[in-house]
Structures are given as structure tokens and as C-alpha cells.
Amino acid sequence: MKLDPSFIWTAFVQLLGAVPTTLYITVVSVLVGFIIGTAVALIRIYKVPVLYPIAVAYVTFIRGTPMLTHLLLIYFGLPVLIDGLSAYFGWSFRSVNMPMIGFAYISFSITAGAYMSEVVRSGLLAVDRGQIEAAHSVGMTTPQALRRIVFPQALAASLPNLSNSVIGMLHGSTLAFTVSVVDINAKAEIVASTNWKFFEAYVAAALIFWGLTVLIERLTAVIEKRINLYNRGGVV
Structure with a gap:
């Protein structure tokens, strides 16, 4: 097999058309999942x-079974x-009226x-419960304390793990091809099927996923910096 570098660029350009589908799946699943x-x-x-035993069973079952399942x-x-x-x-x-991408979203x-x-x-557990008690002492309700005090701190503490979850969903979106959704990987297979240059097509797909992952990491770093400034009172 001889490597064709020029086809990597050709495939890269053609795969860009499938990027929105991959991003739609990732963004919807992350927002609804959050x-x-x-x-x-x-x-x-x-x-x-x-609701407590139902929530525990839900988390245990989903985390204990593959995403493809x-x-x-x-x-x-x-x-x-x-x-x-x-x-x-x-x-x-x-x-039959439901679009295939709807199954991926759900x-x-x-x-x-x-x-x-x-x-x-x-x-949430990383935030000292004494802060909620202090909020109660000044007349705040529990929802107010959670929204104004606990959630901002919990978000800052959870941001690296949330970023990993977003990246995981981005990569997991490649499974959507099993229900006939044309994402980046599915598009790579279609592009490569014309001349059997699958290696080059998947190299192009890997480069796109790598670029998207780096972008998510950079955005996370910016958001983390802003949140830390906010929690220190540097940003209103």
C-alpha cells in the first residue's frame, strides 16, 4: 500500500461537510445530559x-453498559x-417520521x-455545606443558596471533568453511523469507498477530531479562568 498525502487533504475538505452533524450531536447530548x-x-x-432509587439504578445501569448498547x-x-x-x-x-439523528440525540x-x-x-459535594447553612442564616432558601453560592463553586471544581465529558461525547458521536447518521467517520468511509484509500480518509478524520478536541480544551481553559476570577470577585 502506498500512502497518498494529497488524498488526505482531499478527504479533509470533503469531511468538513460532516462536522456540523457531529457538533449538533455533541452539543445537544451535552446540554440535555447536563x-x-x-x-x-x-x-x-x-x-x-x-426518585432516589430510580436515580441510582439509572446511573448504575448506564455507566455499567456500553454506549453503543x-x-x-x-x-x-x-x-x-x-x-x-x-x-x-x-x-x-x-x-418512521422520526429522523435518524433523533435516535442519536435521545x-x-x-x-x-x-x-x-x-x-x-x-x-456539589466539594462545596462546604457550611456555606448553605450560612445562606440559610441570612434568609436565603435552599434553591437560592444553590444557584447563587453552591453552583458557581461546584462548576469551577467540576469544569475539568465536564470538559472530559464533552470530549468523550464528541468522540462517542462516531457511533451514530450505526443508525445511518452521516457523521465525520461515516463520511470518511463514504469518501474512501470511491478509491479504497481508507487509511488516508481516516487520517483526515483523526485530524479533524484532534482539532475539535484542542478547541474544546482551549475554551475550557478560558472559561475556567473567567470562573475563577468571578469566584474571587474579580468579575461582576
């Missing part, structure tokens, strides 16, 4: 009745649920939620 993870973390910290369970299981509910309630919507958000719940929970 909301889910925050809710689950609070349920576990405050041991909310009924979650995607396949959603891909094959969700249509059965949707079509069953549609038939029962007489809805016109059917699973599955990866559920996966991200479990992992981010542990990140958020560790950040």
Missing part, C-alpha cells in the same frame, strides 16, 4: 423519596413504544446524563 445529570445529582444528594436499545425499542402509543391514542405520528443525552450526574455530584 440538565439530566444536575437533576439526578440533586436527587441523589438530597435522597428524594421514590444504549443507542441500539433506543433505535429498536423507541419505535415500538412510539407506534404503540400512537395506535392507542390515535395519533398520526409514527416512528440515546447520547441519556448516556451523557448518567456520567455528568457523577461529575456534578462530586462538584
